[in-house]
Amino acid sequence: MMIEIGHYALVLALATALIVSVLPAIGARRGDTAMMALGTTGTLTVFTLVALSFTALTWAYVVSDFSVKNVWENSHSLMPLIYKYSGVWGNHEGSMMLWLLILTFFSALVAVFGRNLPETLKANVLAVQAWIACAFLLFILLTSNPFLRLDPAPAEGQDLNPVLQDFGLAVHPPLLYLGYVGFSVCFSFAVAALMEGRIDAAWARWVRPWTLAAWTFLTAGIAMGSYWAYYELGWGGWWFWDPVENASFMPWLAGTALLHSALVMEKREALKIWTVLLAIMTFSLSLLGTFLVRSGVLTSVHAFATDPTRGIFILCILAIFIGGAFTLFAWRAPMLKAGGLFAPISREGALVLNNLILTVATATVLTGTLYPLVLETLTGEKISVGAPFFNMTFGLLMLPLLVVVPFGPMLAWKRGDLLGALQRLWIFAALALFAGLAFYYVHNGGPVMAIFGLALGFWGMFGALADLWYRGNFSKVGLSVGLRRLAGLPRSVFGTAIAHFGLGVTVLGIFAATTFGTETVVEMKPGASVDAGGYSLTFDGMRDAVGPNFTEQRGHFTVSRGGVQVADTWSSKRLYTARRMPTTEAGILTFGLSQLYVSLGDPMEGGGIVVRIWWKPFILCIWGGALIMMFGGFISLSDRRLRVGAPSRKAKPVKPALEAAE
Amino acid sequence: MTRKQKRLAVIAGGMSFIIVAVLLVMFAFSQSVAYFFMPADLAKTEVKPGTRIRLGGLVAEGSVKRGQGSTVSFTVTDGTGNVPVTYTGILPDLFREGQGVVTEGTFDAVTHSFVADSVLAKHDENYMPKEVADRLKADGVWNEGQGNEGKEAATR
Numbered sequence: 001m002m003i004e005i006g007h008y009a010l011v012l013a014l015a016t017a018l019i020v021s022v023l024p025a026i027g028a029r030r031g032d033t034a035m036m037a038l039g040t041t042g043t044l045t046v047f048t049l050v051a052l053s054f055t056a057l058t059w060a061y062v063v064s065d066f067s068v069k070n071v072w073e074n075s076h077s078l079m080p081l082i083y084k085y086s087g088v089w090g091n092h093e094g095s096m097m098l099w100l101l102i103l104t105f106f107s108a109l110v111a112v113f114g115r116n117l118p119e120t121l122k123a124n125v126l127a128v129q130a131w132i133a134c135a136f137l138l139f140i141l142l143t144s145n146p147f148l149r150l151d152p153a154p155a156e157g158q159d160l161n162p163v164l165q166d167f168g169l170a171v172h173p174p175l176l177y178l179g180y181v182g183f184s185v186c187f188s189f190a191v192a193a194l195m196e197g198r199i200d201a202a203w204a205r206w207v208r209p210w211t212l213a214a215w216t217f218l219t220a221g222i223a224m225g226s227y228w229a230y231y232e233l234g235w236g237g238w239w240f241w242d243p244v245e246n247a248s249f250m251p252w253l254a255g256t257a258l259l260h261s262a263l264v265m266e267k268r269e270a271l272k273i274w275t276v277l278l279a280i281m282t283f284s285l286s287l288l289g290t291f292l293v294r295s296g297v298l299t300s301v302h303a304f305a306t307d308p309t310r311g312i313f314i315l316c317i318l319a320i321f322i323g324g325a326f327t328l329f330a331w332r333a334p335m336l337k338a339g340g341l342f343a344p345i346s347r348e349g350a351l352v353l354n355n356l357i358l359t360v361a362t363a364t365v366l367t368g369t370l371y372p373l374v375l376e377t378l379t380g381e382k383i384s385v386g387a388p389f390f391n392m393t394f395g396l397l398m399l400p401l402l403v404v405v406p407f408g409p410m411l412a413w414k415r416g417d418l419l420g421a422l423q424r425l426w427i428f429a430a431l432a433l434f435a436g437l438a439f440y441y442v443h444n445g446g447p448v449m450a451i452f453g454l455a456l457g458f459w460g461m462f463g464a465l466a467d468l469w470y471r472g473n474f475s476k477v478g479l480s481v482g483l484r485r486l487a488g489l490p491r492s493v494f495g496t497a498i499a500h501f502g503l504g505v506t507v508l509g510i511f512a513a514t515t516f517g518t519e520t521v522v523e524m525k526p527g528a529s530v531d532a533g534g535y536s537l538t539f540d541g542m543r544d545a546v547g548p549n550f551t552e553q554r555g556h557f558t559v560s561r562g563g564v565q566v567a568d569t570w571s572s573k574r575l576y577t578a579r580r581m582p583t584t585e586a587g588i589l590t591f592g593l594s595q596l597y598v599s600l601g602d603p604m605e606g607g608g609i610v611v612r613i614w615w616k617p618f619i620l621c622i623w624g625g626a627l628i629m630m631f632g633g634f635i636s637l638s639d640r641r642l643r644v645g646a647p648s649r650k651a652k653p654v655k656p657a658l659e660a661a662e
Numbered sequence: 663m664t665r666k667q668k669r670l671a672v673i674a675g676g677m678s679f680i681i682v683a684v685l686l687v688m689f690a691f692s693q694s695v696a697y698f699f700m701p702a703d704l705a706k707t708e709v710k711p712g713t714r715i716r717l718g719g720l721v722a723e724g725s726v727k728r729g730q731g732s733t734v735s736f737t738v739t740d741g742t743g744n745v746p747v748t749y750t751g752i753l754p755d756l757f758r759e760g761q762g763v764v765t766e767g768t769f770d771a772v773t774h775s776f777v778a779d780s781v782l783a784k785h786d787e788n789y790m791p792k793e794v795a796d797r798l799k800a801d802g803v804w805n806e807g808q809g810n811e812g813k814e815a816a817t818r
Contacts (some may be wrong), residue, residue, distance in 0.1 A: 041817065115816070236743045302813075343668075344668065344672050344675075355674055356679060356680075357679070360679065360680055360683045361683075363683070364683060364686075364687050367687055368687075371691070381697070381698075382697070382698035382716075383695050383697050384694065384695070384696045384698065384716055384766070385694075385695055386694065386696070386766075388690070388693070388694035389691065389693075389694045389695065392686065392689075392690040392693070392694060393683070393686050393687050393690045396686060397683055397686070453700060521732045521750065521751050521752060522732070523732060573755070582755040582756065583755060584755055598753075601732065601751075601752035601753065602728075602752070602753060604728065608752075610732045610752055612751070612752050
C-alpha cells in the first residue's frame with residue numbers, strides 16, 4: 001500500500017509541477033498576483049509530494065519488501081540497517097529519486113526564503129525550477145520507475161553492490177547532489193532574468209548565496225567521493241581523471257568561476273552578461289554530468305544498469321534545457337545593458353583573470369572527457385585519455401591561477417596598486433619559498449622542482465593569512481586593536497581567506513603526497529618485514545573470517561618504528577556471497593597527516609602473498625584542504641549581507657559601494 | 663596608454679592564454695592518448711615499440727604464469743590473434759582466465775612481448791570490459807550470456 005501511495009504521489013507531483021511551470025510565468029507577464037502566488041504554494045506542494053514518495057521507497061527498503069523490483073535487485077535482508085537506508089540511492093532509479101528530491105527541496109527553499117524577491121522574478125524562477133522538475137519526473141515515471149512490483153515476490157534480495165556497502169554511500173551522493181543540483185537555482189535565476197530582459201546588481205546579490213551553498217556542498221561531495229574511492233577500491237589513488245570524476249569536477253570549476261564573477265557583478269555592476277552565461281553553463285555541466293553518469297555511455301561503478309532508452313531520454317532533456325537556455329541567451333542577452341569598463345589592475349581585473357583561467361581549465365577537462373566519446377561515435381576508433389593528458393593541460397593551466405590567488409584580495413576595487421600588493425606580499429612569498437625548501441630538505445628525495453610545488457601550497461596558505469594580517473593592520477596597531485578590527489570585518493572576508501587557505505593546504509598535500517610517496521609491491525611470507533616511510537611493516541599471517549553477507553581472508557600486519565610496535569591493521573580479500581563478487585579491503589593506518597596503505601594481492605605458492613604497500617605522506621592535507629574550503633563557504637554563507645531578505649539598506653547606510661541597487 | 667589600447671591589451675592577453683591552452687591540449691593529445699587495439703588488429707597495423715597503446719581481449723585459458731615476485735605473464739587473445747603480456751604488480755580482483763581484460767603499456771623492442779603497466783578488468787554486468795565486448799559482438803565471437811555470473815562489477 002505504501003508503495004502505491006508513493007507511486008501515486010509521484011504522478012500527482014508531476015501534475016502539480018506542470019501547473020507551476022506554466023501559470024506563475026504567465027502571471028508574471030500579465031502582472032496577475034494570484035497566479036504568481038500559485039508558484040509558492042505549488043512548489044511547496046511538489047516538494048511535499050516528492051518527499052512522501054521518497055519516504056515510501058525508503059520504507060520499502062527498510063522493511064525489505066522484495067515484492068518491489070527495485071528493492072529486490074539492490075537489497076538483502078541480512079544487510080546492515082544503515083546500508084538499507086543508503087541503499088535507496090545506491091541504484092539508478094533511487095539515485096534519480098534523490099536527484100529529484102534535492103531539486104524540489106531547493107525550489108521549496110527559494111519559495112520560502114525568496115519573500116523579498118520581486119514578485120515577477122520569484123514567479124519566473126519557480127516556473128523554471130518546475131520545468132526541470134517536470135523533465136526529471138517524466139524521466140523517472142517513464143524510464144526508471146522505482147515502484148514497479150514483482151509477482152510473485154521473491155523470498156530474498158540480490159544484495160547491494162559490495163563496493164557500495166560502505167558509509168561513504170550514505171554521505172557522498174547526497175552531498176554531491178546538494179551541490180550539483182543546487183546550481184539549478186542559479187540556472188533558473190539566469191533564465192528568469194533573460195525572460196524579464198532586465199538584470200542588475202541586486203540579481204547577483206540574490207544569486208550569490210545559492211551559488212555559494214551549492215559550491216560548498218559540491219566541494220564536500222567531491223572530496224568525500226575522492227576519499228571513498230581511495231580507501232574502498234584498494235588502488236591507493238585519490239583521483240583518476242575518470243570521466244565520472246570529471247563530470248562532478250567540471251561544475252565545480254565553473255561554479256567557482258561563477259562565485260567570483262557574481263562578486264564583480266554585485267559590487268561593480270560589470271560582467272553581467274558573462275555571469276548569466278556562466279550560470280547557464282554551470283548547470284549545463286551538471287546536466288551533462290548526469291547524462292554521462294546515468295546514461296550508460298561510460299562503464300564505471302556509477303553506471304548501474306544500462307538501458308539505451310534512458311540515455312536517449314536524458315540526452316533529450318540535456319538538448320532541450322541547454323539548447324533552450326543558450327537560444328534564449330542569444331536572443332535576449334543583447335537587450336541587457338552592458339556594465340561599465342574597468343582597469344585591468346584592480347580587484348575586478350583579478351577576478352576576471354580568475355574567470356578566464358577557470359573557464360579555460362574547465363574547457364580542457366571537457367575536451368579530454370568528451371573527445372574519446374565523440375571520436376568513437378564518429379569514427380568508431382577507441383582511444384583512452386588518461387591522467388597524463390589532464391596533468392599536462394589542466395595541471396599546467398592552473399599553476400598561474402595558484403600564483404595569483406593571494407594578489408586578488410590585496411587589490412582594491414576600481415584601481416588596484418600592483419606594486420603596493422607586491423611590496424606587502426613579497427615577505428610572505430619569501431616565507432613560502434623558505435617553507436617549501438625546509439619541507440623538501442626534511443623529507444629529502446624526489447625531483448628538485450617539487451620545492452616550487454610545495455612553496456606554491458605554502459604561498460596559498462600564507463597569502464590568505466597575509467590578507468587577514470593587513471586587514472587587521474597588526475603591524476601598526478598591535479595585537480589587541482588588530483583583533484578588534486578583524487572582529488568588525490564582514491564574515492565573507494573570513495570566508496574568502498579560509499577558502500583560499502584551504503586551497504593552499506590541498507595543493508600542498510597534492511605535491512607532498514606525489515613527491516615523497518613510495519609504493520612497494522612485494523611477496524611476503526608470514527614473519528617477513530618491509531620498510532615504508534620510516535616504518536617497518538611485518539606480515540603475521542592470514543586468517544579466514546565471516547561477515548554478515550560475505551566471507552573473507554584477512555592478513556594481519558604489525559607496524560613498528562625503531563623496534564617499537566606502534567600500530568597494527570588488517571587487510572583483506574572479501575567475497576560477497578550473494579553476488580559472488582570479490583573485493584579488496586585495504587588496511588589504512590594514519591600517522592599525523594600521513595598514511596600507510598596496505599592492499600593484498602594474490603596468494604603465491606609456498607604460503608606467501610603479494611602485498612602492495614604505499615606510504616602516503618601528508619595525503620590527508622588533500623581532503624583536509626577541501627574541508628577547510630567547505631568551512632570557508634559556510635562562514636561566508638552566514639554573512640548577514642548575503643541572507644536573502646536581510647534588511648540592509650536602512651541598517652547599513654555607511655557603505656554605499658556594498659549596497660545593491662533596488 | 664589610451665583606454666582603447668588598454669582594452670586591446672587585455673583582450674590580447676586573454677586570447678593568448680586561450681591560444682596557449684589550445685596548443686597545449688593539441689600537444690597533450692598527440693603525446694598521451696592511447697589507442698585501443700585487439701590482437702587481430704596488431705597483425706594488420708604495426709605498432710612501434712615504445713608507443714603506448716591499450717590492448718584488450720580475453721585472457722587465454724591456461725596462459726597465466728606467475729614468475730618471480732609479483733611478475734605475471736599471460737596471453738591476450740581474441741580468437742584470431744594472440745599477444746603475450748607481462749605485468750608486474752597486483753592483478754585486479756576480477757582478473758581471471760577466459761574473461762575480458764584491458765591492459766595498457768608498450769611493446770618491448772627486444773622480446774616483442776607486451777609490457778603492461780596497468781591491467782584493468784572494468785566490467786559491465788556481463789563480466790566484460792565495454793571495449794572488448796563491443797568488438798567481440800561486432801566480430802561475431804560473442805555468445806549472449808557469456809560469463810553471466812556477476813552483475814555491475816567494476817574494478818581494476
